[in-house]
Amino acid sequence: MTESRPAGAELVDERPAHGGSVLEVRDLVKHYPVRSGLLRRSAGAVKAVDGVSLTLDRGRTLGLVGESGSGKSTLARVLVGVETPTSGQVLVDGEDVTGRSRAGRKQLRRDVQMVFQDPYTSLNPRMSVSEIVGEPFAIHRIDPAGGRRAAVGELLELVGLDPDHANRYPHQFSGGQRQRVGIARALALRPKILVCDEPVSALDVSVQGQVINLLEDLQEELGLSYLFVAHDLGVVRHIAHDVAVMYLGRIVEQGPEADVYGAARHPYTQALLSAVPVPDPSVRLVAPTVVEPSPVEPPLVEPVDPSLVEPVETRIQTGEKRPGIGGIVLEGDPPSPVDPPSGCPFHTRCWLAPTLPEARGEAAASSTKGSETESAGPVVPDRGLRLVPSVCETEVPALVTRGAAPDHVAACHFARELAAPGAGA
């Protein structure tokens, strides 16, 4: 590629044809040492992020989903330079920003800013909104054209707040408005990338949408790129162009939003999607209660002749095919990142592995047969008795593409088993 970039040219050279990538993460690892005993000897490490590679294209949104403890927030913190990685590279505009000095990290923050989850604790209650939004200018010793005051006013307007409220304090704003203040602060230095760590999860449903729309408008207006970290798969689906799914510090599946949601290839992704409650009462987690004692209250009448009722335009009626909530219910909690399982990190909870013929290979079809019948998949009371293919226990699956979509990768030895039946999921 003949992309001329001043610094870090040797890195640019080996870059693949990602002309449009603004952020690239290569093999990022962040381990926190666990010390124990009197001498504080290192007794292992929390493998919060364990070899993650990502690419974020300019003007796009990459959604990062996973359960708590999956390492998604740690990754976000490394990207903005709050944490230094144990190893690996973070390239912003093709330039490696890891291993920078303090001053260098400060410089990084002009390009990469963060929006935090909790608008109640991420704003200093003793600072006025204009001080909060203007603080980046002070820290970076920047005098915006037209003066700081005017710049703050513009920023507030940009995020839909009244500039006349600049002298108010955070407690005088609602949750949604505070989150707007947090976004205005993040935008002050005109960053290229916004790392949003659960930016709407603390907000009420009716306010969430407003903030999501704002983020989308800002992206269009300012050409921003977002790394959008969230546990709410519905929100991510709406806002993200591409999605990466993390489990125990690794990415297990990654691809364009439509592919990951429409044809998940990793059993963990499928389980996650199936666990998301959908606002459609025909997709029940539990069968509706059959009422004997109250013949009453004409239970579920078609209230009006359906032909007269114009279906409300909620998307719930689109009859989209999905496996049904709770179709796959995972057993147990995610394992500890201090001592992740060998081989595929998901094999201890995987619903697919025990059902594979390979699982029964050696230990001759003991009693796994019956367990397949229930929708919940194998119900194994004691994890010690679980039989999974030995390759799952011993080898870490690589993130590889299977099938037609080259951008859609999954780290599962048996992704092929899923490609077919799971496709409709």
Place this chain on the structure above:
Amino acid sequence: MSAATDRTQATPSGTPLLEVTDLAVEFRTPDGVVRAVDGLSYRVEAGRTLAIVGESGSGKSVSSLAVMGLLPDTARVTRGSVRLGGTDLLTLSRKEHRARCGDQVAMVFQDALAALNPVHTVGYQLTEALRARRGLSRGDARKRAVELLDLVKVPNAKARVKEYPHQFSGGMRQRVMIATALAMDPDVLIADEPTTALDVTVQAQVLRLLAEIQAERHMGLVLITHDLGVVAGVADDVTVMYAGRAVEQAPVVPVYTTPAHPYTRALLRSIPSAAGTGRLPVIPGRPPSPAAMPAGCPFHPRCDAVRDVCRTDVPPRATPAPGRMSACHFASDIMAGREPAPEAGVTASASGGSVPEPKGDPDD
């Protein structure tokens, strides 16, 4: 016969386990008295799940604290009744109220880490009520604690009763909370956002567990939540609350297919999901502060179908279809997916309280 008379009052004939009628709760605040719950009614029947949905500040949690007799000292129930097996709990002394609840109604709180005592073992907390109320010996209590943990499927219950809450994961802690609530064999379980703090995969486990236990014991379950996905997945009946009032009440399916209140409709539309790309339809503004409640319908400043009457008159509890309630002047129109007539609706549905399906609805 009595069933028939009941029916005329549009109430089901099954005897509810718990019946809340016209409940109102006020708080004393530095800014004056604020009404947090205003005229809430609902009933919980054996084996059924009632979901109470609302945003923060809608009064959904306060109302259940009132039911349990757990309101803080700054709050006062100003109106209404809470009938549990024929007794109005609100006429009892606070002590008697709690005693009655302790036996028959139990509550599961959102934040299990905060709700459990960090300095006592899980086993101790599980059976605290049993020891206090039923005078169980320590040995029997220990046995019962193991049974309870088994019931909520905490693996290796025997060893885990001796552990402390911090040694449990979030999902397991919530199971302990549920076990604690089940210790006294309640008829009604009130679960306040029981899965909000949990990951989706764990949430599915806990919801499924709750449903199983409920079915097994034929318990009435009140599920308080803001998540319309959860509601659709587990509820039989739904009460949607806004600004301290029930704005819509109905069985679960029609709430989603033909919502009869503009707030319900807007909430459903604003959920980001599958097909949606482009702008999310949102509800403008934010819920009113209970200290500055708008006149007329509390939702009117945010409503997309607002008419003049909404700004002045509090909407009556309309019955747009049998078994349904909507506190909207134009409930039938909304339910049928019609725009309310510019001004005509004023006389049609604002008259005479709850009108069962306005007679002369001249649509096609």
